Amino acid sequence: MTSNVVGLFHDPESALTAAGQLKGAGFESLEIMSPVPIHGVEEVLGKKKSVIKNFTFMGALIGGISGFALAAGTAIAWPHPVGGRPIITMPPFLIITYELTILFGILATVLGFFISSRLPAFRNRVYVPESAVDKFVVTAPCDDAEHFKRAEAILNDAGAEQVREIGGSDL
Amino acid sequence: MNISIVPALKVLRPAAMLVIVVLVGLVLGYWANATFVPGYSPEQPIAFSHKIHAGDNEIPCLYCHTQARRSPSAGVPAVSKCVGCHLEVATEKPQIRLLMSYWENREPIPWIKVHDLPDFVHFTHKRHVLANIECQTCHGPVETMDRITVSSRAVNGSAQVGKPWKMGLCLNCHRENEVVNGTDCWTCHK
Amino acid sequence: MPNIDRREFLKLVGAGGVSVGAGFMLREANKDPREYLIPHVLAPEDSSSGLSTWYNSVCSMCPAGCGISVRTYEGRAKKIEGNPSHPVSQGRLCSLGQAGLQALYNPDRLTAPMRRTGAGDSASFEEITWEQGLKQVGDRLDLLRAARRGNRVAFLTEGVRGHLAQLFESFMRQLGSPRLLHYDFDHPHTLYAANQQFFGENHLPYYDLQNTRLLLSFGADYLNNWISPVHHSLGFGESRHGRPDIRGRFVQIEPRMSMSGAAADEWIAAKPGTEGILALGLAHHIVAEGNYSGADRGAWVTALADYTPAAVAEQTGVPPTTITRLADSFVDTAPSLAIGGGAAGNHSNGVDTLVAVNVLNYLVGNIGQEGGLVFNPAPAGPALQQHRATYSTMLELAEAARQGEIDVLIINGTNPVFTLPPTAEFAQALAQIPLVVSLSSFLDETAALADVILPSHTYLESWGDDFPEPGVGFSVGAVSQPVVSPLYNTRGTGDIILDLARRMGSAEVMPWNSMEEFLKYGWRRIYQRGDPETLAQGFDAFWTSVLKAGAWGETSSGNTAFTLNPDVIAGIGVAPPEFSGSEEDYPFILHPYLSPNLHDGRGANLPWMQELPDPMTSVVYGSWVEINPETAEQMGLTEGDLVDIQSPHGQLQVPVYIYPAIMPNVVAMPIGQGHREYGRYAKDRGVNPIEILSPQIEPITGNLATSATRVSVTATGKRVKLVKTGGTSRDLGRDIVQTTGGLGVEVTSAADNSIPITEVTT
Amino acid sequence: MSLFSRFMDGWRKYRKPGYYDEFDYHWTMTIDLDKCTGCEACVTACQAENNIPIVGEEEIAKGREMQWIRVERYWEGEYPNAKLSFIPMMCQHCDAAPCETVCPVGATYHNQDGLNTQIYNRCIGTRACAVYCPYEVRYFNYYDHEWDSPLEQQLNPEVTVRGKGVMEKCTFCIQRIREAKDVAKDDDRRRVQDGDVQPACVQSCPSKALVFGDRKDTESQVYQSMNDPRNYRVLDELNTDSSVFYLKKVDA
């Protein structure tokens, strides 16, 4: 059974320092929970790359193609001449294409966000409610009590206001 | 403390199940009515059997529905037409007596319309009959029906008893047979 | 699967069950409502379901006598069109004729015989049976006839022709009463009188618009409601563009531009009532220029001596140059034709005016010519002009009623309470008559005063026939047959009269059981005029063919060799018109005209006609008074201002319409609205200008000079919204209606065209 | 695959304008303004033929008159030189109709007879077509019209009675064209001949100012008439390519 060590900090700098030290001490899967996005996390915990832009791009691409296919395809399916224009009329169809490009781009972005941020959370995850208010929280999974002790010490050294042990999450 | 949305989902489960059950129930009920309740097949004022007339006795459709060949409407035969035969034929049957009572009172028989198109549709029997389309193509196997049931021609060309006509079905036939102007809205809509 | 406890499970099962039921019912409710197929009991011969049957008949909406074809579908009349084989309408029909359907299907039709109960304001009608109604009338007639007091019966009918007219005459002869009056408000008595005087003909000639090249119309709105508008329109179209390289030219002379004036190439405003003087001015110029070379030229020179262009210009307000130009082109552009009527004939000098118009035709030799004026043969059917009642005759009838000389008055079709001015006191006269019987199909103003109403069929339900007057140059007749079975408990006029005849013991003389029978009896004579081939086929074949074709005609012609009675020439002359009311108190001349849509008011109960925009103003559903823009500006009036129109004999309040083509001292009002009865569409809508007409009489005919009333116009300060469909009737340089100088068209010289019609003194 | 090949077929076929050559018929009307007397017989004929409702005085006061064909009037000059011209105005059945493009549901489009269709049962009532129509000949059903009984017995069974929320306009009497085609087919004729069909307005016109026919038939009366040197089209500068030709009034 694993548990998690959780350190609550009053300010982001201390939290980041603590996280850096934990990482240095060989702890992995560190998480910093904060009420606001904090700057400098990447310097401490490493660069993050998101796949969202790929989703957005692919979504927009698919949207564009399907938008045009929808407009042109339905026009071909039962041609109704209107206003002396050709059945496949580029300018209006490009507008439809444009709109669907954006629609699919937006939807794909949301999908990308959900997937890449692993939301919604269907399993239990470690959480400290204070982190939503004004505390900056560093958590790390600990394999055993000894691990935990070490982490607790590091956190306390870094100026944690409080260190807690939270039962293992399902993830 | 741990967190996930599962407890919230659990709280919502009874409500969600209720919603799901109700929705499924509605669809099921609708579908059941549409599928199992035999199509529009009302009881007519006189239990006229097309099976006896058109099936067993092989009277041609156009013998009674004489208009179909030359008019948009196929027409229902006048009471006098029924009486023309039934002065001699099967005079003792109770339904024939009912017929004769209409005749003697000079009253028309209030037949209930089974194949009914909306008022904005122009359908002409004449053109379809003259194009040698069997009556059964659109009206189903009438010669087997004791009581007329609404029917139509499925997309695959077979008769579907119990399902009324839909625009898509007309269109399908018009497309298959490459009817001249067959997909122009003004061919059928007035 | 999560645990579900028993209660929850039951709840779910319950909810599921309910929703399945709801879904089921939803589908059920979505099914189409039940419709029925009601077959015939006996298959009809001449109609089949889903197909239309056309019947030919005759239009009775106005006196023109157009042939019509009625489309029926499953026993209902659906559309009226002109009968292509009828020479008058030739397949065409005017709005009013087409709206005949709404007379048939009018929601305000009388559905059964009625008797009046109570008196005065509390009077109301109760439904009775035909037997009761016919017995009440028949018994009275029988009594009077037996007592040899049949002359105390009067019969007042709208102008009918054909065998129905003959039936009325026989009926009245049986009673021994001379009081058979055919009364129509718009009957052109003065035209008949003028033709009688000049040509010695007692029926109208045929005006050959189709072949004419120049038409001078003195006040006759020939495209709208003068005599036979549909036929004239056909002729107008043909004349304009029916011949290669010839385009007929049309000139209209009238104080207020009518539809014909709008269609004309030139509209000339002559002072009201001076049209005849203008015509004689033209005649003077023709004779003076030596363009008339008949033997009686000398007599004409003498007769027309006073009508020099200068003098005529002075009187008419038309510049001398215009007079001479018109006269010259009238001579040069043969065949030409001059017609007169409408307001021009409704002045105190009406007959003289129309005689003057005939003079023009005579002088340039248009009489008997193609493109001119062609005499008709005598109608093949009964012609009973002598019973035509003028305003004076009606006054006599009213007087007789007041004197208690009338016991029974039968009224058919006509509505004198509406079309006679209140000064005639006709309604009061009706109250003096013990038994007033109305045969009207509608509760109009006159029927509302009747004691017994025996409602007749509309013309689409009854038998009749017609011999158009004027004809088209040869003998024409047509039979009017019922096209639908009667809607209500009504009877044909002829059938009612025949029934009454039986009841008063005239069955021996009038032995026919129905109008149809009588018609066949009458048409047998026409059949006997036929060629051997027709005779060989027998009457029934002839009858069927007449019904099928909807028209009967034979190649006959009227008087071709016309010689003028020399005595006439000396009598030529047109006096200045007389108006009632002084110019100081009543500065405007009222120009009432028949509404293009409602005719003399008979169309007012037809919703189509109410909703049809007036062609000139686009006003619907109301009355208005037309005022010259400059006059209106001086008086500070704009469209929709309510004004009081005051004549010496009455006052009306009506909104103003600014009309660009009316003389400054003339105000015009349409006749037709202002009904106090006559159904939901007509009742209490607009005003009736007849109500303020002065009883000014044209002395020769005794007809009412309807255009001879002076009025004053005073603003009330109130405004209403004039309901009309049009917006701004100005082109604003957008070239919507484009014009061209002429293509294949004879254009008169540029100098002629450039002469403006200069100021018209008022 | 078949869907894709259908798409490619269509793609090749439908990228260019100009389907006029493929019209079966090209129904056309000419109106001789020099013959038009403004009598409005055409208006009543149309009302009778096409079940056009009576809207009543209040509605007309609100500006909701219903006339598929109306007669417009234009005054020119002032008294005493005032002139009045009438011009019947109805759906011009433009081959490049502005109204067709704007309908979101395709209730109005151009059919292969050169007609500007109006499919009432497809209409959702956006009224955009009425805005786009420069001739203002589209009329909207602002409510369910009623006929005072028994006036409804006069209604033409071949024409739908339009309910509330539906746009309507002149159809060149499609029911008559349909019937004429039907008759032509019966006669083993392949085409409708000149004179077989006349819309109600043309049929009734007392001065024969209106002429109707198939422009593709060069023998037809309408073909002669539309090639009259006097011909013009109203608002031609808008390039609507209308099928109603007017013949200029002659000013002589």
Next chain:
Amino acid sequence: MHRPMTTETFKLGYNDIHDDVIRSIVKTGPKYYIALATAGGTTLLCFFFPWFYQLYYGIGAAGMNHPGVWGTYLASFIFWIGLSHSGTLLSCVLHLTNSSWRKAMYRSAEAMTLFSLVVAATYVMVHVGRPWFIHWAVPYPNQMELWPNFRSPLMFDVMAIATYITGSTIFIYMGSIPDFAAVRDRTSGWRNTMYTLLSLGWRGTDKEWHRLHWAYTFLAVLIIPLAVSVHSIVSWDFAMSIVPSLHQTIFAPYFVVGAIYSGTAGIVTVMFVLRKSMGFEQYITKLHFDNLGKLLLVLSLIWTYINGVELFTAWYSGTSEEYEALNYKLFGYYSWLYWEMIIFCAVLPMLMFSTRFRTSFVPMLILSIAINIGMYTERFLIIATSLSRQYLPDAWGTYVPSPVEISIMLGSFALFTTLFLVFVKIFPSVSMYEVKETMATPKMEPAAPAAGSPA
């Protein structure tokens, strides 16, 4: 409250924001219920009741007529679409340009967008003659094998507005997830359930913040061109016709500017109301009004310029059609409305040249309302004057709105208010985490928080 106007000097802690915002959600006084009942009741009475009457009777219940087939319904539709351009578009632009003053107000601005769009979409249903067949304008496979006509500007509208509603909903939701999580922790019962689901189990980890930031940025990038396209397309409903004075190339920018203009004015109004009613004085400050005022002023100038150009081209064209339409607009039946519009939208906004005016709350409120009245008038006039004076003078006519229309127009404001009132009780109407971001981050020394943002 007179605080110096810089974000750095918020003298509030994270806790205070939390308390203030969550209190605004959880603590509901009788005033709120009275307001909600009034708004809801008015919606029912003035919007839905007349609408249902109109559904039963037909569009004839409104005042539209033969030349004027479009009326206030469509004017209201454009108005609400225009109002929607405040929020999401502005929010996106400011997000991408990193304007920190946006943060206190963007949530309610976005809500305005969303609800304006909802009201606008409802207006489509009110406007069309047969709304029960409105689904025919949506592409879906059906037995009739009929599809919408994608060549129609109205179909562009359907697609654009559908996309815009989707986009705006997602945008406001994405931005609210962290705040939902914050509220979740402070609530219990059904609220807790709701916020748990809405927050999706958000924990505020470094990874989640990172993903949210990027997703949010991409959305902003997508939504800006979308918003511009939406109002361009709305303008094309008119400009693609050939009606004189509607058929103009300038219409798309004209509409977009007008939309942002009226939307920004709308934000000012909503800001004022929120500030007063929810006790957000600390968060919505003079700074916001000042900045919005500057924006409004610029927009007003652009709008006035485009209006002038429109008049000039119409006058210069010299054609009867354009000239009459112009003449009618300036001096015809509706001219008093035109001049009212000019005063409200072009003249009065000049007051905002003064900083004192911009930083005064009540005058800004009055001006913002005046601008929106003017902008409503503008939309009405575009339709009414143009349709009244088209090509054929004999078909000219005048359109006057009926009581039903006016009632529905007023009712739509109540509908919007109702939706907004519901919104403030569900969404934290001030973005907590973004306001926190603008504040000084807690420093090492808990007792002495210093000024200045973190490194």
